[in-house]
Amino acid sequence: MTSSTATAAPAPLRPLRARRGRAGWLVYVSIVIALGLLSPLVLVGLDARQAGWTEIHRVLFRARSQRLLVNTVELSVVVVTAAAVIGTAAAWCTERCVLPLRRLWTVFLVLPIAVPDFVAGYAWHSIKPTFTGLWAAALVMTLSTYPLIYLPVAAALRRADPGVDEVARSLGLGRAATFLRVTVPQIRPALIGGSLVVVLTLLSEYGAFEIVHFQTFTTEIFTEFQFDQAAASALSVPLVLLGLLVLTGESRVGRRGRISRTASQAARMVRRRRLGYTTAPVLAALSALIALAVGVPIGTLIYWMQRSERSTLPAAATVGKATWATVDYSALGALVAVALALPIAIMAVRRASMARRLIERSTYLTQSLPGVVIALSLVFFSIRYAYPLYQTSLLLIAAYAILHFPLALVCVKVSVVQAPPRLGDIGRSLGRGPAAVFARVTLPLIAPGLIAGFCLVFLTATTELTATLVLAPTGVHTLATQFWAYQSEAAYGAAAPYALVIIALAALPGALLGLWFDRERYSRLAVQEPA
Amino acid sequence: MRNTSLALRCLAVGAAAAVLATGCSSSSSDSSGNGSQTITLYNAQHEQTTDALATAFTKQTGIKVKVRSNGEDVLTAQLEQEGSKSPADVFYTENSPWLAQLDEKHLLAPIDAASLQQVPATDSASTGDWIAVSARVSVLVYNKDKLTAAQLPTSIMDLADPKWKGKLELAPAETDFWPIVSSVAKTYGDAKALAWLKGLKSNAAPNDNIPDNETVVSDVNKGTAEMGLINHYYFYRLQTEMGKPAVHSALSFFAPHDPGYLLDISGAGILKSSKHLAAAQKFVAFITSAAGQTILANSDSFEYPIGDHVAASPELPPFSSLQPSSFSVADLGTGEDAKTLLQEAQLL
Numbered sequence: 064m065t066s067s068t069a070t071a072a073p074a075p076l077r078p079l080r081a082r083r084g085r086a087g088w089l090v091y092v093s094i095v096i097a098l099g100l101l102s103p104l105v106l107v108g109l110d111a112r113q114a115g116w117t118e119i120h121r122v123l124f125r126a127r128s129q130r131l132l133v134n135t136v137e138l139s140v141v142v143v144t145a146a147a148v149i150g151t152a153a154a155w156c157t158e159r160c161v162l163p164l165r166r167l168w169t170v171f172l173v174l175p176i177a178v179p180d181f182v183a184g185y186a187w188h189s190i191k192p193t194f195t196g197l198w199a200a201a202l203v204m205t206l207s208t209y210p211l212i213y214l215p216v217a218a219a220l221r222r223a224d225p226g227v228d229e230v231a232r233s234l235g236l237g238r239a240a241t242f243l244r245v246t247v248p249q250i251r252p253a254l255i256g257g258s259l260v261v262v263l264t265l266l267s268e269y270g271a272f273e274i275v276h277f278q279t280f281t282t283e284i285f286t287e288f289q290f291d292q293a294a295a296s297a298l299s300v301p302l303v304l305l306g307l308l309v310l311t312g313e314s315r316v317g318r319r320g321r322i323s324r325t326a327s328q329a330a331r332m333v334r335r336r337r338l339g340y341t342t343a344p345v346l347a348a349l350s351a352l353i354a355l356a357v358g359v360p361i362g363t364l365i366y367w368m369q370r371s372e373r374s375t376l377p378a379a380a381t382v383g384k385a386t387w388a389t390v391d392y393s394a395l396g397a398l399v400a401v402a403l404a405l406p407i408a409i410m411a412v413r414r415a416s417m418a419r420r421l422i423e424r425s426t427y428l429t430q431s432l433p434g435v436v437i438a439l440s441l442v443f444f445s446i447r448y449a450y451p452l453y454q455t456s457l458l459l460i461a462a463y464a465i466l467h468f469p470l471a472l473v474c475v476k477v478s479v480v481q482a483p484p485r486l487g488d489i490g491r492s493l494g495r496g497p498a499a500v501f502a503r504v505t506l507p508l509i510a511p512g513l514i515a516g517f518c519l520v521f522l523t524a525t526t527e528l529t530a531t532l533v534l535a536p537t538g539v540h541t542l543a544t545q546f547w548a549y550q551s552e553a554a555y556g557a558a559a560p561y562a563l564v565i566i567a568l569a570a571l572p573g574a575l576l577g578l579w580f581d582r583e584r585y586s587r588l589a590v591q592e593p594a
Numbered sequence: 595m596r597n598t599s600l601a602l603r604c605l606a607v608g609a610a611a612a613v614l615a616t617g618c619s620s621s622s623s624d625s626s627g628n629g630s631q632t633i634t635l636y637n638a639q640h641e642q643t644t645d646a647l648a649t650a651f652t653k654q655t656g657i658k659v660k661v662r663s664n665g666e667d668v669l670t671a672q673l674e675q676e677g678s679k680s681p682a683d684v685f686y687t688e689n690s691p692w693l694a695q696l697d698e699k700h701l702l703a704p705i706d707a708a709s710l711q712q713v714p715a716t717d718s719a720s721t722g723d724w725i726a727v728s729a730r731v732s733v734l735v736y737n738k739d740k741l742t743a744a745q746l747p748t749s750i751m752d753l754a755d756p757k758w759k760g761k762l763e764l765a766p767a768e769t770d771f772w773p774i775v776s777s778v779a780k781t782y783g784d785a786k787a788l789a790w791l792k793g794l795k796s797n798a799a800p801n802d803n804i805p806d807n808e809t810v811v812s813d814v815n816k817g818t819a820e821m822g823l824i825n826h827y828y829f830y831r832l833q834t835e836m837g838k839p840a841v842h843s844a845l846s847f848f849a850p851h852d853p854g855y856l857l858d859i860s861g862a863g864i865l866k867s868s869k870h871l872a873a874a875q876k877f878v879a880f881i882t883s884a885a886g887q888t889i890l891a892n893s894d895s896f897e898y899p900i901g902d903h904v905a906a907s908p909e910l911p912p913f914s915s916l917q918p919s920s921f922s923v924a925d926l927g928t929g930e931d932a933k934t935l936l937q938e939a940q941l942l
Contacts, residue, residue: 127940188809192818195800273805286767286942292671371835435668442675450679532664533672537634537681548641548663552894553808553831 089410093422096403100426100465104303106440107432110296119297122287127278128301135279135305138200139265143258145205149352150212151254156345158220161335163342168349169217170570173518175356176210177569179526179543181550182562183207183356184274186363200277206356207271208264211470211519212257215477218515219253220246222481252480256473259313263430263469266302270528280305281433288435299436306431310424361566364559371556381545386564389525389541392456396463397520400471401513403464408476408512413484423472430469434529437466441534459534463524470523471516478512518572525565542568632658633683633873636673638666639860643895644686650889651880657873666692666769673701673865683868684877686727689769690859691929693724698928702863706875712882713900716922717859724863726923727881728890728897731916732774732856734846735814735829736821746821746846750774750854751782753823754793762797763819765804766941770825772932773856777921779931781853791939802941808832815843825858830896830909850917857918860897 111119122128156162157169183203187194223246231245232238247254269281280302287295338345411423429437441462445453452458486508490500506513528543535541540548542561549558637644641663648659662682664672670692673680680701687693696702702723709725710718717726736746740761747753753762765771779787795802801819804810810822811832826845833841848855862881864874880886887899891906898906898913906913926932936942 125940192813192816274809276800276803278803288667288671292674370840439668439671439675442672446676446679453679454681529668532662533668537660537662544663551806551808552640552642553812553828553835554642555835 089406089413090419090422092406093410093419096407097422097426100403100429100468102444103429103432103437103440103465106443107296107299107303107436110293111300114291114293114297118291118294119300122294122298123301127283131278131280131283132301134197134277135266137197138204138277138279139262139309141197141201142204142208142265143261145201146209146212146261147254147258149205149209150257151216151250153209153213153349153352154217154220154250156349158217159225159336160345161337163346171353171357172213172349173210173522173572174353174566174569175207176519176522177525177566178207178357178360179270179528179546179562179565180207180268181270181274181528182360182364182546184271185550186360188274189363190359195276197277199275200272203271203275204265204268206352208261209356210522211260211264211473212254214515214519215253215257215474215512216250218474218511219250219477219481221511222478223249253473253477255313256476259309259427260430260469260473262309263306263427266305266431267433269433284433284436292439296436296439299432302431302433303428306428309431310427314420314424357566361563364562367555367559369556371554381540382542382560382564385540385542385545385561386568388535388539389543389565390568392459392463392531392535392541393521393524393527395456395460396467396524397471397517399460399464400468400520401475401516403468404471404475404516405509405513407472408479412476412479426472427469429465434466434527435533438462438530438533441465441530454534454536456536456539459531459536462530462534463520463527466527466530467520467523470519474516474519475509475512478509478515482508514575518575521572522569525568630656630658631870631873632660633868633870633877634660634662634681635877636669636682636685637661637663638669638685638687638692640688640895643890643893646889646893647881647886650885651877654880654885655873655876657876659877670695674699676867677701678867680865680867682865683870683874684862684864686860686862686881688860689772690719690724690726690861690923691769691772691926693719693861693863694923694926694928696863697721697723701866703866703868703871705864705878709875709879709882712879712902716924717857717900718861718923720924724861725878725882726859726861726900728860728887728895729900729913730770730825730827730858730860730897731847731918732770732854732858733824733826733829734821734848735811735824735843736846737814737817737819737843739817739842740820743844743846748849749852750778750823750848751790753854754790754797756793756797758797758821760797760799761820762794763801763804763810763813763822764794764798764941765807765810765822765824766802766936767805768807769929770807770858771823772929772936773858773921773926774823774854775932775935776926776929777853777856777919779935780921780925781919784931784935787935788938791935791941795939795941811843815841817842823854826910827896830907831894834894834896847916851919853919853921855918856921857898857916859900859923861923 153172157165157172162168180203183206187199187203227249228241228245231241236244266279267281268279269285272279272282273285280298284295284298284302287298407423407426411419441458442453445458449458482505487500487505490504491497495503526543528547531541531544532547535544542565546558546561546565549555549561635644635648641661644661644663648661652658662669666687666689669685669687673682673685673696676682685693685696693702697719704722705718705725707722710722713726717729718724734746747755747758775787775791778790782790801813804813804822807824807828808831810819811824811828813819814822815832815836829843829845862878864871864878868874881890882901884901884904887901887904890897891899891904896907896910898910933942
């Protein structure tokens with residue numbers, strides 16, 4: 064069941080030296096990618112230096128900072144726990160149980176990630192204006208981040224071998240014990256990776272917290288921005304440190320045992336559990352979750368549209384244009400993020416070493432920085448070193464890829480962990496060319512992760528606001544920027560359609576994931592044969 | 595694993611090609627400007643009004659305007675990062691301190707004297723490097739179901755009185771709040787201003803950190819808070835959005851010349867780095883001209899035009915009836931003192 068039995072048993076099919084050469088190439092590529100992703104930190108460093116120690120001391124060592132630190136830590140603990148439980152339970156329901164309208168649920172369950180955080184915040188605030196503080200922030204954030212855990216865990220469950228669970232059951236282990244001792248270890252990389260991204264997202268969250276009056280370092284950065292940009296960047300330093308702390312903690316937990324299935328243990332189809340009399344409560348729970356996470360914001364948006372006295376609803380053409388721009392940038396950003404994540408994931412998984420782990424870990428760090436800090440650092444770099452790219456689509460796409468890279472990496476990594484490298488070698492030994500093997504063996508094996516990563520980045524990018532406002536080509540509007548433009552003029556009725564389109568768009572990748580799952584049966588059969 | 599590397603290469607090349615395709619397509623459409631001139635406007639004012647101004651300007655002069663909208667703090671930071679390579683020609687802000695900050699860093703070019711003469715001299719920069727465009731008044735907004743006009747404080751200083759505990763809402767991170775702080779400090783000194791701010795904070799808690807004025811005005815209307823400090827136009831916008839029957843709040847002006855009764859100035863500056871200085875000057879001249887000021891007055895922005903002889907929206911009290919204090923944009927400067935006081939009071 065553990066990786067040691069999986070990797071030690073079979074003799075290598077090719078000489079070790081060849082492997083080493085190829086591995087080196089991957090490491091270099093990964094280093095280049097990691098350096099690119101870390102470049103925003105350079106500006107943080109420069110700004111901190113420019114602000115000077117006195118200024119940093121003044122902003123950081125006040126009574127307020129301690130409050131901010133406590134707030135940030137408390138919130139992270141509450142939200143990660145809640146999101147992990149909800150995300151895993153939901154993934155278990157859609158992947159391992161007989162669920163009526165299962166495909167529909169898989170679409171609905173990822174929708175909350177496409178609800179812009181400021182919309183969710185406003186929705187709750189307008190229902191109950193006294194809804195503020197830690198628990199308000201925790202609720203809003205749990206509902207919007209649990210898909211970050213649901214998606215990778217669902218992808219992992221799809222790939223995990225149900226046979227192992229069955230063996231455990233047949234050996235007399237109870238249902239709960241089987242889940243905790245057998246299933247959880249199999250989905251652990253996904254669970255931990257997802258939780259990591261949730262924490263990092265919380266660190267950099269802004270919009271929702273402002274609305275529910277919850278202060279963290281990031282809301283403070285946005286405020287400090289009004290004073291002194293250098294000092295605001297300096298405030299990012301604690302965020303980076305917190306991010307480092309979380310990453311260190313994660314790698315300690317995450318290293319315990321890795322599950323890779325071997326060809327001889329190739330998974331067979333999951334036999335879904337019948338829920339029987341628990342069907343109704345499970346459906347009720349899922350419905351309640353969707354109602355809170357998606358229903359409340361959508362209800363608020365529709366209410367805004369009805370309440371508005373002004374008939375200045377945006378023209379369909381403007382909505383169409385903004386939709387096209389949003390889809391275009393988000394899809395390309397997601398594509399780039401996944402393409403960059405693939406080499407890093409393969410490098411980190413195929414052979415573990417301190418250096419490789421360090422390279423991989425470092426790529427998560429930017430996720431803890433607020434979008435505006437990353438956006439301004441891209442302004443800094445492109446103005447100096449790539450002026451022709453400044454305020455072009457290209458830079459915005461790069462920004463999306465950088466901002467959301469960890470989301471892609473978590474998903475891709477999960478699939479790479481589960482894909483046995485030997486299958487590719489077998490394909491080669493059977494006389495197929497490298498491209499054919501990649502396309503017909505490796506790609507189908509890691510496809511769920513690639514697609515999950517693409518969807519996750521795409522969904523998150525459609526709601527991106529701060530970096531888009533800074534970096535989009537002048538005059539180009541996305542759905543999020545249009546929503547913002549109307550909302551900041553108190554024209555809520557005119558703003559609502561843009562947010563509704565964002566949420567509607569999110570149904571697409573969700574559906575795509577569902578479709579892929581059905582296709583999977585065939586590719587899995589194909590994988591089974593060589594065994 | 596050459597197989598993987600090759601496929602990766604394919605994927606990377608494919609992605610890069612796709613990205614380049616969009617990158618190029620958009621940049622080529624940008625530059626295909628058939629000979630006519632285009633200026634770039636960085637806009638922190640309300641977008642719809644700015645669009646109306648830009649459209650009318652293009653109609654009159656043939657010069658196109660590309661607009662990039664964002665918060666004034668981020669746009670200022672962006673302009674500072676861009677420095678001499680900024681693609682921006684004109685910067686149009688909601689509040690004057692941001693222009694003062696850019697002026698301090700020598701990023702602004704002098705405004706044509708003819709344009710400056712279209713607005714009151716005391717409202718524009720003393721250096722002549724940015725120009726006033728419109729004005730707003732700082733007022734109290736209160737919920738009519740909870741308070742009567744007679745109960746309301748007549749001075750900004752009274753708001754720190756403990757009798758208002760739990761009744762007030764504040765958005766201290768909004769630039770609109772700075773002139774008030776600065777004005778109180780100028781009138782009574784820093785120590786008294788700080789004590790006053792602490793009183794305000796304690797009266798407003800836990801609503802002492804509302805993200806924006808739109809939320810303040812909407813919360814007061816809902817009755818979540820009994821009163822709030824805003825600039826007058828947020829109230830009129832809410833009224834337009836919701837319709838008069840749904841409005842349960844009203845505005846109250848402070849006593850004439852009270853340090854809390856202020857005119858806040860919105861202005862525009864031309865970037866020194868602009869490659870279209872003449873066109874940029876024309877734009878600034880247009881928005882401060884009678885034609886531009888009339889568009890402003892008739893828009894949903896509900897600000898006061900300050901150019902000569904242009905009447906404000908009939909919904910507003912006439913400009914001539916206002917009796918603000920003498921506090922000016924020169925007194926406000928970059929708002930540095932206000933910011934420091936707000937931080938000392940732990941409001942920021």
